[in-house]
Amino acid sequence: MTKPISVPCAIAIRGEGWQEAPHEAVPKGTWLSVEQVEAPAITFISAAAKGASIESVAFVEPGQTVRPDAHGGWAPQAFPPVIVLRNVEGFTYLHNLYMHGVSRGIESSNGGRTTIDGLYGQFFDNAITLDSEMDVSRINNVHSWPYISGEPPIMAYQQTHLETIILGRVDGAFIDNIFTYGAEAGLRFISGVGRNPGVATGIQIGKLGCDSVAHCLRVDAVGVTAMVDEMRQFGQEGTSSGHPLPGADAVLVNGEISLLAGQVEARMIDKSFLTVTSRTQCSNIRIANAFIDFSASQNSNPVPVAAVACGPHGETNEILFGTKPALVLKAAR
Incomplete structure (x- = not known):
């Protein structure tokens, strides 16, 4: 495709399928x-x-190209x-x-x-x-x-x-x-x-899975409303490091959200499970069940929720768990 294609009408473009990760010089399919x-x-x-x-x-x-540059980047x-x-x-x-x-x-x-x-x-x-x-x-x-x-x-x-x-x-x-x-x-x-x-x-999310991801859900807007049924986060740096990405969490809120979540599992996370940073907008977050694994964290004092005051008079975010979160902490040495 040396020139772009514009489609200004209701046509169907159909190929013959494809093969993922092909190794042939001429891959199969369209x-x-x-x-x-x-x-x-x-x-x-x-x-x-x-x-x-x-x-x-x-x-x-x-x-x-997937070859690194001269500096390894x-x-x-x-x-x-x-x-x-x-x-x-x-x-x-x-x-x-x-x-x-x-x-x-x-x-x-x-x-x-x-x-x-x-x-x-x-x-x-x-x-x-x-x-x-x-x-x-x-x-x-x-x-x-x-x-x-x-x-x-x-x-x-x-x-x-x-x-x-x-x-x-x-x-x-x-x-x-x-x-x-x-x-x-x-x-x-x-x-x-x-x-x-x-x-x-009014966003409705069924299953959301994140592997080797810094923030499975990230909010940088004000006024978002959403529901999540099932979410799994695994915050590993790289593919086999055995430790979390710096700041890895399940949910990062820099804006404001009304969030209803069902089952949330978060492993290989760093300082917090839920991070809320806005000092001017207060979020309302309700999570039915949470499994939180800090066993690989390099932080000395990880917490389920890291949130700041969100208003000029000390207002706080409303963050509720339906059941007590299951916590896995680093074993004492």
Whole structure:
């Protein structure tokens, strides 16, 4: 693909499938090689594209290299998102897609009822971003994994840069069966910057799994409302260090959120399970059951909740556990 493709109508783009982590010079299935960096590879644009779909296609960015630089560091080449939806304002269907080492995956702004069901691959900066999504978009079956390389320089970059799913202004989205490996954030909430400013509200999350991730859930917006049924966090630095990333926790709140959570398991975390930093906005967080494992922490006094006063008169965040959290602390030596 030496030139970008615009889709201004309701067509179906269907491939013949793909094979993950291929080793052949010519991989099996339908593969699109993105060889320009000026624009997204495919853009669904305007309301005329309502009803369009793309499925069973794989993408690769051959400009990406996984070799470290002369100083042992690494960073990907900057590419636009592979697929963009812009002002579609209605249903689109993205299904069974594979992205083999790309900077950014899918971005939808004012897409409407965007449905992403089955996105797999290695993403260096972002897998999915939704913003100005006004009517119950859906994300299901996302697997972010080091298919192309899990070498230390690549993992170090991802653990400080990869925000697997980013939500700006998103109304009532359904999100389920999400897994990410080697990231800074599993799911991040930000203030929307698109056509309809605001934040994510009414978000319903089923299963969210994070492995070697600094913050499984990160909140950098004010006014977010969300529910999480099951979440598992494993905050290891690298892939086999045996110790947490500095500051690794299950949930980091720099903004403000009303959060209802069911079952939360957090292992290989550092100073706290839940970290709340805002001094001006008070969050309301309720967690039914929590398992918190500090046994690998290098911190001398880890705590389940690290929160500051959130108002000018000493107001505090309301943080409630339905049952006493199960704590695993470092064994005395």
